[in-house]
Amino acid sequence: MSEKAPPERPVLYLVVCAAGPAEHIDELVDLLIADGWRVCMIASPTAAVWLDRAALQDKTGHLVRVEWRMPGDPEPHPPADVVVAAPVTFNTVTKWALGINDTLALGVLNEATGAGLPILAFPHVKAELAAHPAYAGHVAVLRAAGIVVAEGMPLNATHTSDRWSMVIKALRLLRPA
Numbered sequence: 276m277s278e279k280a281p282p283e284r285p286v287l288y289l290v291v292c293a294a295g296p297a298e299h300i301d302e303l304v305d306l307l308i309a310d311g312w313r314v315c316m317i318a319s320p321t322a323a324v325w326l327d328r329a330a331l332q333d334k335t336g337h338l339v340r341v342e343w344r345m346p347g348d349p350e351p352h353p354p355a356d357v358v359v360a361a362p363v364t365f366n367t368v369t370k371w372a373l374g375i376n377d378t379l380a381l382g383v384l385n386e387a388t389g390a391g392l393p394i395l396a397f398p399h400v401k402a403e404l405a406a407h408p409a410y411a412g413h414v415a416v417l418r419a420a421g422i423v424v425a426e427g428m429p430l431n432a433t434h435t436s437d438r439w440s441m442v443i444k445a446l447r448l449l450r451p452a
Contacts, residue, residue, distance in 0.1 A: 285356040285450065287312040288387070290380050293321035294362035294399035296430040296438060300326065303361065303439045304334055310443055311450075315352040316340070319367065319380040343379050357449050358387040361442055362399035362430050365410065372413035393449045394422045397442060399430050 287307060291297050300316075307314050316331055316339045328339040338351045360367070367381065376382045387394055396417065404410065414424050423445065430438055 284311055284313045286353050287314050287446070288352065288355040288358045288383060289314055289316045290318075290358060290360040290363070290383055291316060291322045291326070292319045292360070292362055292364040292367045292380065292399075293325065294364050294430075296362040296399055297322045297325055299438065300361075301331060301334065303442060304331060306439050306443055307446075308334070310446070312446070313337075313353070315355070317380050317383050319364075319378055322380075340379055343382070355387065355392060357446065358384065358392055358394045359397070359442060359446065360384060360394070361397040361439075363396045364398075365400045365404040365407070368396070368398060368400070368417065368424075369409065369413050372416040388417075388420050388422065391421070395442070395445050395449070396422055396424045397430055398425065399428055 289300075289304070289307070291300050304314055304316070314335045315337045316335060318326055318328075318339055318341050320341055323339070323341040326339065331339050340351065344351065367384070370377070370381055371384050371388075374385060376385050384394070398405075398414075400410070417424050425441060425445075430441075
């Protein structure tokens with residue numbers, strides 16, 4: 276009798292933008308890995324400066340991407356099963372809703388949207404920016420496209436287990452069979 280190989284862990288693309296919770300993204304990566312995900316990270320250019328990319332690459336086993344790859348270069352990440360944008364900023368929400376593709380992080384979000392992948396977005400937007408007249412409309416555009424956009428600033432908690440609990444709970448509802 277031959278033993279069956281363990282199933283591949285589902286692939287999660289984690290898009291990280293430059294907002295306060297990004298300083299603790301290693302905590303979320305640990306929780307995601309413990310919850311059974313293969314994590315592939317994509318950081319906005321500003322967030323990338325804040326991150327210990329080498330340590331995160333060691334943790335995930337995948338390159339933390341910031342820049343576009345050259346034409347003809349192989350794709351460094353396996354195809355995603357789900358995408359999480361956490362934290363996602365006012366700038367990224369606005370550009371994403373408009374289809375602007377000027378960073379790899381936005382390119383990944385735009386392609387995943389067009390491909391119909393499950394996407395969860397966890398904004399970290401100051402009250403003054405969230406009150407901007409365009410913001411609610413941009414969030415509505417993303418939701419109309421099937422993206423789950425969390426309310427308020429869900430990543431504001433100071434304790435690790437609280438900060439990322441909403442992300443883990445939401446993902447458990449989306450886990451591929």
